[in-house]
Amino acid sequence: MGKATGFIDYKREEAQERNPKTRLQDWNEYSAPFSDEVLQRQGARCMDCGTPFCHIGMEIGGATSGCPVYNLIPEWNDLVYKGRWKEALERLMKTNNFPEFTGRVCPAPCEGSCTVAISDPAVTIKNIERAIIDKGFENGWITPRIPKKRTGRKVAIVGSGPAGLAAADQLNQAGHSVTVYEKSDRIGGLLMYGIPSMKLEKRVVERRVNLLNEEGISFVTNTEVGKDITSTELNKQFDAVILCTGAQKHRDLVIEGRESKGVEFAMDYLTLSTKSLLDSDLKDGQYIDAKGKDVIVIGGGDTGADCIATALRQDCNSIVQFGKHPQLPMARTSNNLWPEYPHVFGLEYAHKEAKAKFGEDPRQYSIQTKKFVSDENGNLKELHTIEMRKVRDESGMFVYEEIPGTEKVWPAQLVLIAIGFEGPEQEVLKEFGVHVQNRKVAAEYGKFETSVDGVFAAGDVRRGQSLIVWAINEGREVAHKVDHYLMGASTLPSQLAM
Template sequence: MGKATGFIEYAREEAQERDPLARLQDWKEFSVRLSDESLKVQGARCMDCGTPFCQMGTEIRGLTSGCPVHNLIPEWNDLVYRGRWKEALDRLLKTNNFPEFTGRVCPAPCEGSCTVSIADPAVGIKNIERAIIDKGFEEGWMTPRIPKSRTGKKIAIVGSGPAGLAAADQLNQAGHSVTVFERADRIGGLLMYGIPSMKLEKEVIERRVKLLAEEGIQFVTNTEIGKDITAEQLKADFDSVILCTGAQKQRDLVMEGREFEGIHFAMDYLTLATKSLLDSNFADGQFIDAEGKDVIVIGGGDTGADCVATALRQNCRSVVQFGKHPELPEDRAYDNPWPEYPLTFTVEYAYEEAEAKFGSDPRIYCIQTKKIVGDEQGRVKELHTIQMEKTKDENGKVVFKEIPGTEKVWPAQLVFIAIGFEGTEQKVVDQFAVEKNGNKVKAAYGKYTTSVDGVFAAGDARRGQSLIVWAIHEGREAAREVDRYLMGASNLP
């Protein structure tokens, strides 16, 4: 513990952010790293708790508490405080394959369970984590780790999101020959196309993929299982297969008017925007353009917020985001105690930008869309809504009741559906003929074995829509189980 009274003496300092109106003019990351001196002070706030809840990584009442990859947070906080950055990097990489991803897009459940956060703002763990890995690349410390020998075993990984990449990294370091198959034209899964560049610049992903390739991992893009190669071929050519296809089956709206033109899934919108940006800086026109349009995003989560930010950069005329639930409180509610993930009000980057441009937060709470109305040409024209009240019935069950007299008509020429994901796409799962658990691959947590010998599953394909840290966690654990399956034992963590 570098500074015994650091949490008392120093206040939390947030990462710096570029001016909201200025950053709307580009697609670069909105946040800027703190100085080394500021990060040293932030590291000093860590208490080196006897029981570091920040790294426990568990679920409490369905909410993630602590870091699922069990980052050694107090250790590298102390090392940053002492200016020993290279050692901090070594400790960070012991548990997290890709801190440059989690340091940017993870919601930081570690900070929600930080002991300091019982009474004061949490230690800025996420900012420190990102700074450590970025400095590692800048200083040339991140060099290829070439395995000393190869086992002769070959493993295919289907899907190149965080679970697939984590599994590939671990198995490659164990000496196996790993090939990652991706149906898109770029590696990264939802990291590449599902998260906008202003949160995660794609050079960050490409930098890591280049390093993994230099270490011996083979990447095969534009290859879809069942179309370009069969599951039988993979099982014949490889000693084991891991399904890391994610949970990309988007949940749809079922209501009057859903068929009108101009209504799109959020992930389709975000994917096309990022691909067009990378391919041609939007010169190809292969994207959904919100310029000059009234945009409504249905769904109150992070994906919806990313739609808001993207529409703003496309110079939409207006944008609102509909959410089912009430506005969250400023402080923890009595039924959301520490160390649970704090369900408190925050202003994400997209909302800051909308307020800067239009003068108000774009979020509308406790609202339900009743129907969608189109024009004579079959294009979406407006949404009809009503406000809701969230209450509990006599059995304590949460129910939503309509509030009479709160009906409203909203103009809209673009509507994005961002109400979550139902599970993994069934085409690949059916190709391998593995048992399913609803829309997910059936594979026990901790074992990751499917009903087909030699075929494993990890990440959102197995657990459903979740956090990037859970995907990395499961990719690492599945790699260990595959290593044990192939070799009889495993030294992988």
């Protein structure tokens, strides 16, 4: 795969990025494409490793290792190295419905389990993937695939995130008539409103949605099941229903002063900002504005980083990100060995931007927020914290304890809570009457059947908050099961079919 000695001859080259200070002036994607020459050189680094762990797609140590959609990575790396781009695209599209999304926003667990990464920097799989699909669109190789015949079966999909769209794409290609219902005004779920344009420009999402529409999929927006249409109506109109509503119930920080004006959920902040940007180029003022404010983001994940990037573009006065964990090590430790996902220190795009603007990394580690304090008008003015340390309790379990004397008061007029999600919103699940376990739809992976006949579930609504690539995996697999349910057999591919 690739050049036999490529991983020795060539060094890993990192993705090109626009200058942080320059890109803070707009909302365009921060990354820039590699040249074909560089991409071929990077493709050459893919070694003939015998067992390509890059596409094992499994969870090790609580994190994803390898590609959950089982991308044929060595094959298309080799084809890129040889300059056979169209063939590389064909191999890529066999397993991944939306590589333009994963090639931009997936955390690339495939690179963490790349065999080269045992002793050297991994192959730049994610950048090559994005380049293949972008070249496919640029050269007109991607055109509408209109099914030659229809089965007469109808499927409703509730939710238009990556799981719903992947299921819709697969079932439409099987000849079923698919209608996707979305409660928002635009299709895409978190792809549209949960991920800012700097990481995933919305023209990329709209391009794919328009293509799916041309291929015969119907999209219905501004429609919430249980309010605008009932489950009874859907069950009467369709032969099967798939719930792909995600896991959007925010995890809250219930502490003193939570009611202060200026304490917001991160996803609300990101959603309103992107919607206003798309609706009016931010002229309507229908968003939470960080301009001139001291902003604190509570939560150390990707959503928190996206909040930093957004607040910087709104010209905040300062920005800090709190994380409860200690700073990650610079290299893998003995309890995080290959092929596990590497839990190592790194600078996300937003952290680089904050450092460029304010001169330092905005992250603070091992911090616990104790309370919010507002002024006489109820507006947030500050928050109080204390530092934490990780220790073992009497049973040997790791716990966090406060460090006396480390109390601190931080000025803040806007706090964004980005500590994850509790699970799916329950209203739609109650509407369908499906069995719920631990707040998630009870539907076994591989079967995806709920307790209600003809109603299936896939993606975060079933597994909880997860990666986009897992959502695509589940969308593809539930489509196989629904096709089998409708037809008695399925022609759709499945990694789980025996």
